[in-house]
Each structure stands twice: as C-alpha cells, then as structure tokens.
Amino acid sequence: MVVYNLYILGKNGxxxxxxxxxxxxxxxxxxDEEDKxxxxxxxxxxxxxxxxxxxxxxxxxxxxxxxxxxxxxxxxPTGIKLVLNTSTDVEPCHDHLSxxxxxxxxxxxxxxxxxxxxxxxxxSLFVTKLDAFIKQQTxxxx
Amino acid sequence: MPVDRFFxxxxxxxxxxxxxxxAACPSVEQTLGFPLPFELDVVDGKIEVxxxxxxxxxxxxxxxxxxxxxxxxxxxxxxSQTGTPVLTLLADKANYPVNLRFGLPKMxxxxxxxxxxxxxxxxxxxxxxxxxxxxSGIKAMDCxxxxxxxxxxxxxxxxICQTDTRVTDxxxxxxxxxxxxxxxxxxxxxxxxxxxxxIRADLFDIHLKSSIELVDRPLMRS
Amino acid sequence: MARQGRSGETxxxxxxxxxxxxxxxxxxLKDYERTDEVNAxxxxxxxxxxxxxxxxxxxxNRHGRCKNMQETAEAIQSAFKxxxxxxxxxxxxNDAQNSFSLTLDTNPLTSFVELPAELSRLYYCQLxxxxxxxxxxxxxxxxxxxxxxxxxxxxxxxxxxxxxxxxLVDALPVGED
Amino acid sequence: xxSYTLFEYFHNxxxxxxxxxxxxxxxxxxxxxxxxxxGISLCENMCKDRPRFKEEVDVLRFLCRDFWxxxxxxxxxxxxxxxxxxxxIQDSEFRTLTALSSGKQFxxxxxxxxxxxxGLLRGALFALTLNAHVTVEVTQIPAAKFKIDILRx
Numbered sequence: 001m002v003v004y005n006l007y008i009l010g011k012n013g014x015x016x017x018x019x020x021x022x023x024x025x026x027x028x029x030x031x032d033e034e035d036k037x038x039x040x041x042x043x044x045x046x047x048x049x050x051x052x053x054x055x056x057x058x059x060x061x062x063x064x065x066x067x068x069x070x071x072x073x074x075x076x077p078t079g080i081k082l083v084l085n086t087s088t089d090v091e092p093c094h095d096h097l098s099x100x101x102x103x104x105x106x107x108x109x110x111x112x113x114x115x116x117x118x119x120x121x122x123x124s125l126f127v128t129k130l131d132a133f134i135k136q137q138t139x140x141x142x
Numbered sequence: 143m144p145v146d147r148f149f150x151x152x153x154x155x156x157x158x159x160x161x162x163x164x165a166a167c168p169s170v171e172q173t174l175g176f177p178l179p180f181e182l183d184v185v186d187g188k189i190e191v192x193x194x195x196x197x198x199x200x201x202x203x204x205x206x207x208x209x210x211x212x213x214x215x216x217x218x219x220x221x222s223q224t225g226t227p228v229l230t231l232l233a234d235k236a237n238y239p240v241n242l243r244f245g246l247p248k249m250x251x252x253x254x255x256x257x258x259x260x261x262x263x264x265x266x267x268x269x270x271x272x273x274x275x276x277x278s279g280i281k282a283m284d285c286x287x288x289x290x291x292x293x294x295x296x297x298x299x300x301x302i303c304q305t306d307t308r309v310t311d312x313x314x315x316x317x318x319x320x321x322x323x324x325x326x327x328x329x330x331x332x333x334x335x336x337x338x339x340x341i342r343a344d345l346f347d348i349h350l351k352s353s354i355e356l357v358d359r360p361l362m363r364s
Numbered sequence: 365m366a367r368q369g370r371s372g373e374t375x376x377x378x379x380x381x382x383x384x385x386x387x388x389x390x391x392x393l394k395d396y397e398r399t400d401e402v403n404a405x406x407x408x409x410x411x412x413x414x415x416x417x418x419x420x421x422x423x424x425n426r427h428g429r430c431k432n433m434q435e436t437a438e439a440i441q442s443a444f445k446x447x448x449x450x451x452x453x454x455x456x457x458n459d460a461q462n463s464f465s466l467t468l469d470t471n472p473l474t475s476f477v478e479l480p481a482e483l484s485r486l487y488y489c490q491l492x493x494x495x496x497x498x499x500x501x502x503x504x505x506x507x508x509x510x511x512x513x514x515x516x517x518x519x520x521x522x523x524x525x526x527x528x529x530x531x532l533v534d535a536l537p538v539g540e541d
Numbered sequence: 542x543x544s545y546t547l548f549e550y551f552h553n554x555x556x557x558x559x560x561x562x563x564x565x566x567x568x569x570x571x572x573x574x575x576x577x578x579x580g581i582s583l584c585e586n587m588c589k590d591r592p593r594f595k596e597e598v599d600v601l602r603f604l605c606r607d608f609w610x611x612x613x614x615x616x617x618x619x620x621x622x623x624x625x626x627x628x629x630i631q632d633s634e635f636r637t638l639t640a641l642s643s644g645k646q647f648x649x650x651x652x653x654x655x656x657x658x659x660g661l662l663r664g665a666l667f668a669l670t671l672n673a674h675v676t677v678e679v680t681q682i683p684a685a686k687f688k689i690d691i692l693r694x
Binding site: 004005020022023024025027034037038040041044045048049050051052053054055056057058059060061062063064065066067068069071085092 | 146147164165166167200201202203246249253257260261263264267268269270271272273274275276277278279280281282283284285286287288290304
C-alpha cells in the first residue's frame with residue numbers, strides 16, 4: 001500500500017496545494033496546467049455521477065481506479081476539493097480525507113488569517129502536520 | 143438487475159452501442175400556488191430544482207410537465223410553434239395555481255452520445271494524470287449510489303457498464319470481458335458491420351442480454 | 365482563589381467577545397464620519413469572519429450543504445447557540461418560503477450598550493449580518509441579511525432578516541468548458 | 542467553549558484588519574489600545590467578588606493563571622521576577638499564535654497578533670491598580686515571552 005500524491009483545489013478550481021511522496025510518471029504539464037486538468041476531470045466526473053444516478057442527488061463521485069492507481073476524492077461543503085492518489089490496494093479513505101480537512105486544514109489554514117483561502121497555501125505548519133498525518137496512516141509505506 | 147446500463151465506445155470516442163435498463167425515477171406531481179417554494183434554474187438546457195427541496199420535490203429534479211403538457215428543454219409544448227418558455231409562465235402570478243410534474247428524464251440518445259465522448263476524454267486524462275508509469279485509464283468508479291466499470295480492449299474499444307453497488311470489481315470485469323467476446327463474435331465477424339459504426343445486430347443483442355442476466359444469478363444465490 | 369463554575373465561565377467569555385466588539389465599534393466610529401460607512405466596515409469584518417467560521421461550524425457538526433431555507437435556518441439557529449450561547453427563534457417566513465427572521469430575545473453583544481441618539485443610524489450588530497452572509501456564500505447561497513429590529517433602538521428583541529437571492533454555481537477557472 | 546471560537550476568528554480578523562491606522566505601527570498601537578480598554582473592564586468584572594490581592598506577586602499570579610485562562614484558554618507556563626518590579630511570563634503555545642506556524646514563518650507578522658493581548662494585560666493590571674509597561678518577544682512561534690515592568694510613581 002502506497003501513497004503517491006495529494007492535490008488540494010479551491011472552490012473555484014484554484015490550485016491550493018500539491019504534495020507528492022512517490023511519483024514515477026510526470027504528466028509533462030506545469031503545476032498550473034495539471035491542476036486545471038484535474039479540476040476539469042473532477043468537474044466532469046461529478047457531473048457524470050449526478051446525471052447517471054437514477055435518484056436525484058444520490059450520484060456523487062467518490063473514487064476511481066485504473067490498473068496502477070486509485071484516486072480518492074472528497075469535497076468539503078465549502079467547495080474545497082481533496083484528491084489523494086494511492087496504490088490500488090488501498091481501501092476508500094474518505095474518513096482520512098475529511099479528518100485531514102477538519103483537523104489540519106481548518107486548524108492551520110482557515111484559522112490563520114495570513115493564509116488566503118483562494119491562493120496556494122504557504123503555511124509550513126500545514127505541510128508539517130499534513131506530512132505527519134499521512135505518514136502515520138497504515139497505508140503509507142516508506 | 144444489477145447492470146443498469148451498458149455502452150460500447152469506439153476508439154475515437156463515438157457511441158456504437160447502448161443498452162439502458164436504468165430504473166426510471168418516480169416522478170412527483172404537485173399543484174402549487176404562487177410563489178413557488180423552491181428555486182428553479184436552467185441547467186444543461188433543462189429546468190431544474192436548484193434549491194429549496196420540499197414535499198418530495200428534490201434538488202436535481204427536472205420539470206417534466208406543466209399543466210399536463212410536456213416540457214421540452216425550457217419550453218412547454220402547448221401547441222404553439224416553438225412552445226412557450228416555462229420560466230416566464232411561472233413568473234406570472236396570473237397563471238397560478240399550476241400543476242407541475244418533476245422527475246428525472248430518461249437519458250436521451252444525444253445525452254448518451256455526449257456521455258460516451260466525455261467518458262472517452264476523462265479516460266484519457268486519467269492515464270495522463272497517473273503518478274505511476276504504465277497505467278490504464280479508469281477501470282472502476284465509485285459514485286455513491288452506483289458503480290461504473292470500463293474495460294478497454296487492446297484495440298481501444300471501451301466496454302462500459304453502470305451497475306448497482308453490490309457488483310464487485312471481479313464480476314464486472316468478467317462481464318465486460320465476456321461482452322468483448324460477444325462483440326468480437328457477433329459484430330466484428332459480421333461482414334455487414336462497419337467498424338466504428340453503431341451495432342445493429344439481433345444476435346449481438348440476444349447474447350448480450352443473456353450475459354447481463356448471468357451477472358444477476360450468482361447474486362441471487364448469496 | 366475559587367474556580368468559577370461552568371456558567372460563570374461562559375458568561376465571562378461572552379463578555380470577552382462583547383467588550384472587544386464594543387471597543388472595536390467605538391474605534392471604527394472614530395475613524396469614519398458617516399454611520400453608514402461604519403455599518404459597511406462592521407459588515408465587511410463580519411463577512412471576513414463568516415467565510416472562515418463556516419468551515420469550523422460544518423466540521424464540528426459534520427454538516428453538509430443545506431437543501432432548502434428551512435434547513436439553512438435551523439443550521440444558523442444552531443450556530444448562534446454554539447457560538448454566542450443564545451438560541452434565536454426562527455419565524456416570519458414569507459410565502460415563497462425563502463425568507464425568514466431570526467429573533468434574539470437576548471443579545472450578548474449589546475448587554476452593556478446604550479446607543480446615543482446621534483448614532484440612531486448605526487446598526488450595532490451589523491457584524492452578525494456580515495458573518496451570516498459570508499458563511500452562506502461559502503456554501504453557494506447568495507443572501508441578503510439585514511437587521512430589521514434593534515434592541516438598542518426601542519425594540520425588545522433583535523431581529524435579523526435573511527432572504528434568499530440566488531444559488532451560486534460552482535465556477536471553473538477561466539478557460540475550462 | 543465555542544463562544545471562544547468566535548472570539549478567536551474575530552481577533553484574527555482584527556489582527557489582519559487593514560482599517561486600523563495608516564501603517565503597521567499605528568495598527569499595532571490601536572489594537573493595543575483596544576485591548577487596554579477591554580482588559581480594564583474584563584478584569585474589573587472578574588475581580589469584583591474577590592478579596593483584594595495581598596501582594597503584587599499575587600496579582601501577577603492571578604494574571605498568568607485565571608486571566609490567562611479566560612483570555613487565552615490555558616495558564617501561562619512560567620512566571621519569573623527579579624523582585625524589583627519586573628516580571629517575565631512565558632507561554633510556549635500562545636493562543637493567538639498557534640495557528641500561524643511552529644517556527645520562524647510569519648515571525649514578522651507576530652506583533653499584529655500580540656498587540657491586543659498585550660493591551661489586555663496592561664488593562665488588567667491597571668484595573669488591579671498597577672501601572673505597567675507590557676512588551677512581548679517572540680523568537681520562535683508559538684512561544685511568547687511577555688515582559689511586565691511595574692511603573693512606580
């Protein structure tokens with residue numbers, strides 16, 4: 001079980017944060033371009049889930065996996081989007097993403113007025129806590 | 143039936159086969175006075191409830207009928223040439239009370255074509271964004287109330303199905319691989335079938351349907 | 365030294381907020397000539413607080429987005445109880461069910477405040493309006509929030525009116541389909 | 542207590558507010574002044590049912606325990622004095638700084654988050670009949686070292 005990388009995107013698709021722990025293939029795009037692609041992907045998938053469900057409001061995109069990775073997606077009610085890519089054997093980890101948001105993002109980003117909510121996060125405290133959190137998880141292997 | 147929808151998408155993103163057995167969402171009909179207790183807006187060319195869920199009328203539902211007349215897009219088919227824009231009618235107090243029916247319309251053929259092409263693009267992006275080398279595109283997707291699976295043949299044709307949440311990845315994969323066999327037998331081997339064109343072959347339909355039923359049976363035993 | 369009991373603690377905390385707010389209002393009044401400018405500044409402060417504190421509220425209550433104004437009203441009611449220890453009443457719905465009033469019988473911000481006559485155009489609690497407006501905007505609701513009854517101006521309650529304006533659509537960055 | 546949370550977000554807004562004064566120094570001075578006024582009222586209220594403090598050091602102890610608890614949700618870590626009117630209060634996790642960073646990041650912004658607290662302390666001391674000069678030093682967030690000089694008449 002391995003954690004590859006994490007994206008945090010803002011309410012309007014802004015790039016807020018990116019971190020990678022293990023990545024063997026780059027997309028050959030700039031940070032900005034890759035985030036935009038990710039936002040577009042998530043937007044399409046969320047719409048897709050909404051359109052294809054047979055009961056209104058129940059189709060919510062949560063995760064997908066390919067042959068080599070699994071993408072876990074969690075969105076806060078305020079529109080902040082968390083994307084975590086892991087190896088395919090990791091179970092859905094929405095609880096982990098929501099904990100990350102509630103205990104780390106809120107405590108170090110929302111509660112720090114020096115960090116705007118619409119720009120890349122520049123809080124080293126956030127990064128330290130995030131790293132420690134991810135490394136503690138059973139699905140993280142050094 | 144755990145398989146709600148099944149599609150085949152050609153390697154260039156065109157929809158060449160579609161099977162839709164998704165349960166229709168029950169519609170809700172209500173007679174309402176002015177002003178309406180919920181908010182309507184145009185979303186993707188249709189009139190949708192965007193906020194203000196009440197009394198069985200849910201966010202995301204689309205307006206299907208206005209006073210017994212069918213609503214198509216944003217206009218009601220009331221006999222006039224182009225139909226009358228519904229939102230204008232609803233804004234006028236004099237037209238009340240009104241009888242409105244809400245629900246989720248069945249996917250139109252056009253919507254399916256667009257869906258196929260969107261999925262085709264998303265599939266490609268999922269490869270591009272992979273942090274590991276040699277990744278395929280999306281194989282399985284969890285959407286809360288349903289799952290979505292995709293099998294891409296070595297030639298780039300995609301076999302896609304939408305199922306309920308009980309279906310496992312393994313069962314879906316074996317189902318889709320079977321569909322690929324069926325496609326290869328009853329479409330590709332059919333001299334009257336042209337590649338990348340929609341499949342219209344009875345034998346294909348028959349074999350596909352029985353394959354779908356097979357997905358059911360093991361579940362009924364458990 | 366005796367430790368103060370729970371209710372004593374809550375009361376003192378409420379005072380910390382109320383006294384701080386009072387001193388801030390006094391300062392803003394000094395800096396701006398016109399009271400409507402002061403109201404605007406208090407509203408802006410509230411808005412900036414609202415766009416952040418909403419996450420705190422939703423996280424602590426594991427709340428998702430509300431589906432209609434009734435749920436929204438209940439959530440705001442519960443937020444008032446949580447953050448200022450006073451539960452307002454919700455009522456006076458309009459026919460379209462998209463506008464309501466929050467009525468506070470006691471207002472912790474104004475306990476020790478007496479508004480002089482020359483400041484009759486000041487909306488002392490404008491901060492609340494900004495907070496509510498900012499918080500709701502972050503969950504895609506554009507609303508109009510106003511004080512319609514002020515306990516510093518002869519009313520025995522503080523009444524805040526919240527009206528739905530429109531549902532905001534999640535925007536994509538420029539350049540997306 | 543959640544009502545403290547609202548105060549925290551409000552204080553954050555004040556620390557970062559661009560409307561107090563034309564520059565950083567004025568901003569800090571205004572915040573300190575607001576804190577001073579509030580500190581006086583708050584402390585008077587807290588102490589109205591208490592017996593008078595016997596000695597100056599009792600006042601400082603009250604400040605770094607009870608008053609600290611009310612305003613900053615914890616007790617300060619230590620209180621030292623030179624017995625000649627100067628006191629040093631250390632708090633290793635000062636409440637208004639803990640969300641900012643844990644080190645040097647945002648160090649230059651720290652004064653904005655300490656101005657109001659310094660004012661509170663100065664006001665509290667005044668309420669307890671002590672005129673004091675209150676300053677604070679931060680070399681590593683979130684640890685703060687407050688220096689209180691009691692001014693003799």
